[in-house]
Amino acid sequence: MDLILTLVSGIAWTVVYVEAIRVGLRDRTYAMPVAALALNFAWETTYAVRDISVGISPQGVVNVVWAVADVVIVYTYLRFGRAELPEFVTRPLFAGWSVLVFGTGFAVQWLFLAHFGVHDATRYSAFLQNLLMSGLFIAFYVSRQGPLGQSLTIAVAKWLGTLAPTLLFGVVEDAPFILGLGILCSVFDLAYIGLLLRPRLTRLRSLPAPSR
Incomplete structure (x- = not known):
């Protein structure tokens, strides 16, 4: 069961990336x-490097694949991100902001690791940032006024x-904190799916009824 859920998570997130x-x-x-x-x-990046240094594992392989995919997504942000900001945001300002944001990302991960240790840090930070992402995807849709x-x-x-x-750590391993965060993620994720489906459902409702 553990391996199956790990593979489902790995495949699904690889599809996301x-x-x-x-x-x-x-x-x-x-x-x-x-x-x-x-x-x-x-x-x-942090846990891919750590996993490689420790030995090969299913989650380690997944982390490496994700890290490589993330590099390309970071490229799209650096390549196109400034165009979505106000004109007063110059290239140096955008570069400085980007360094601050990504540097903070690493600092947060390393602080989790230093305080909680590997076992808890990987889980707590992953689910907390996952919940943040779930909310930000909805904000994405609102700020871009559509599915761009x-x-x-x-x-x-x-x-x-x-x-x-969520099922693996929250249910199988009986971790209520992780289960709670995972449930909240699902609430936001399903709301986001609903936002993306809404235009399609509206178009379907507007189609003329078939004649008899």
């Missing part, structure tokens, strides 16, 4: 909120990719 790269390049934007991207990039740089594939895969470790 591949689709985020595709959509970002297609729409000439970035497809993951930058604060969540910074935390994710720092988490996956977003897709239903990302939304559904993100939900499933979070649900699997």
